[in-house]
Amino acid sequence: MEDLLRNETDSDQIVHYVEDWKRLREASEAIATDAATVDSKLHLEEVAQHLRNSVVQMESIAVEQSSADGEIAVKVDLCGQLIDLRLEPGILARRTAAEIAGEITRLVTTAGQEATKQAEDVLRGASRIPEFEPVATKAIGGLAAPGSARQSR
Secondary structure, X not given: OHHHHHHOOOHHHHHXXXXXXXXXXXXXXXXXXXXXXXXXXXXXXXXXXXXXXXXXXXXXXXXXXXXXXXXXXXXXXXXOOEEEEEEOOOXXXXXXXXXXXXXXXXXXXXXXXXXXHHHHHHXXXXXXXXXXXXXXXXXXXXXXXXXXXOOOO
């Protein structure tokens, strides 16, 4: 552009070139700003989807535990609350009520601890927010919004 202006002698033409250059620069900055806005919105949607997936994982946590002999089985939810109990037929003839209650309590406690571990794993994953990827900015050749660290010079 500077070479073009140096060789130009018509002042009206020079003014015309400068005005065109200013319009192109403003349009470039507007495109870069729009791209940055698109990138931000895309990233927010990606983060929101990541968090929604984590909520679904949390809601689906259920842990089952069975006694060594398989006569008692429990299932607990995310909070360690008993949501299912299975007793084999005839167990009352083979064990006392206190033995059965003790085994159910042990199984529910063990399953609840496992549910807590699974929930912690999901929360750790939820806290790993996806990295920001400037997709739209890259698509227009690396332009960035005026004043940003990636602004073309």
